[in-house]
Amino acid sequence: MSDLHHDPANITNPEHHDHHIVGPSTYLVIYGTLLALTAITVAAAYVEMGALNPIVAVLIAVIKATVVILWFMHMKYQSKLLKLTIGAGVFTFLVLIAMTLSDYMSRAWGLW
Amino acid sequence: MVVTQPGELHEEHEHEHVHLPQHRHHFETEEQQREAASFGMWLFLLTEIMFFGGLFMAYLLYRNWYNPAFVAASHTLSIKLGALNTAILITSGFCMAMAVWAAETRKRKALVNFLGLTNFFGIAFLVVKYFEYAEKWHDSHIPGLKFSIADFGKLGVDMAQKTQVYYSLYFAMTGMHALHMIIGIVLIFWYMVRANRGEFTEGYVAPIENFGLYWHFVDIVWIFLFPLLYLIDLGAK
Missing domain, CATH: 1.10.287 (Helix Hairpins)
Incomplete structure (x- = not known):
């Protein structure tokens, strides 16, 4: 961790929120x-x-x-990073539901 | 090279950082370590969303395919016990949130007590669940082990057999949820011992905070299981 490779100004996460x-x-x-x-x-x-x-x-x-x-x-x-993370999780879950259901529904058209 | 002794202030940063014993050397700052741990916990919870998501997807599909069987089978569950357990789990979640607050405000005794209460209500949930499972055993509603379609005769034999799909999903989903609770309860006992030693009330709250995320996630799974398994077909004949 020599100062040559170490920029103290660059180590603080700009997303950092104080502990609330x-x-x-x-x-x-x-x-x-x-x-x-x-x-x-x-x-x-x-x-x-x-x-x-x-x-x-x-x-x-x-x-x-x-x-x-x-x-x-x-x-x-929390920071935007974490908000985006949980948002991505919910979105992926909705993709799982939507894509699977649309597949099943289109294969048995009229039976749903 | 800046040599910082434990407890000494690191002055070149925008805000001051105290080097605490739990601060691992590969993290530049205490905040960075805390945020990395929190981010990692959320990534783990995302995998958990997808894990339970697969079960929810299966439930959604079979509920549409074998609707009469799902309606009849869901009517055999006790709404009273389900609602009671929901209230118990929410209370446990509230105690967990208070435990995080106690750790953040450095109240050692309160932290141990709130963790104890969290565990008490967690165990109470499992006790109620045990009585629900025992009733299923008594009524021969356990697919593969002790099952009879006697209660579903009016559906016709084919559809009555499909109640096994409902009960399989019921036991898979509530069982996986209960397994998560058992793991959580074991961890809480361990955290109670460490909290009693004062490990989490000197500024190092990340383990309690991240365990809280896990515990609340398990709450959320139940928040969806309760209406889906117990409630939504109540009005259907």
Whole structure:
């Protein structure tokens, strides 16, 4: 690590965010939100909405997962690199679902 | 060459860095090490998304193919126990978040206690899961081991047999989720011992922080399993 090859100005990640500490009051609000959403999703399952039932259930699950990722997993306070990373993961998962389903559906056309 | 003694401030940087014992020499700064570890943990979680993603994909496909079997089989699950377990797991996740906060604010006792609570609710989840599995055993709803289509006679023999696909996915998905929890619970016991020694309350919070990411990820998997396996076909006849 001689100074010849070492540029101190270049070692700080420009993406660096100072370590953000999320406090108990925020966590309590998130905890309450998640419990409330659980109650809502159970209640919604008992309401007959036909094809809408699965959609509502998955939608509420997506909201809950987003809340967990943003606050419990601190994504809200992370660098763009990490935000892009989790975004890439979700995107790849959606590609898995979309491409596989479109293949199955087009092979049994009219049976879906 | 700048020689820095442990605890000495490194002044040439934009902000000051203390060289701590956990700082590995191949990282320029403590922040760089922390961010690299966090990034690595997220990459691991991406592989986990794809791992569970395959199971979710299989569920989605077979649910469309054998819908009557999936509707009938999902009605045999207990919504009460499923909802209870969801609440237990969310509580465990809340305790984990508080454990990270305790480590960040350097509260040793609180950290050990919150890790203990996280583990308590994690184990409670598995106990409830055990009773659910025991009920499946009692009702002969375990494909390959103890299975009978007696409860699904009105579907016709062919479709009634397809409830085995539902139960196979049910056990594969909840079983894989439970395995992740068991691994997590073992790790928490280890972290509790280390936390009690004060390892994570002197500024070195990365292990607790990254374990928290894992624990919350396992929560998220359950957040999707609960509606998909228990709830979405409740209204369907």
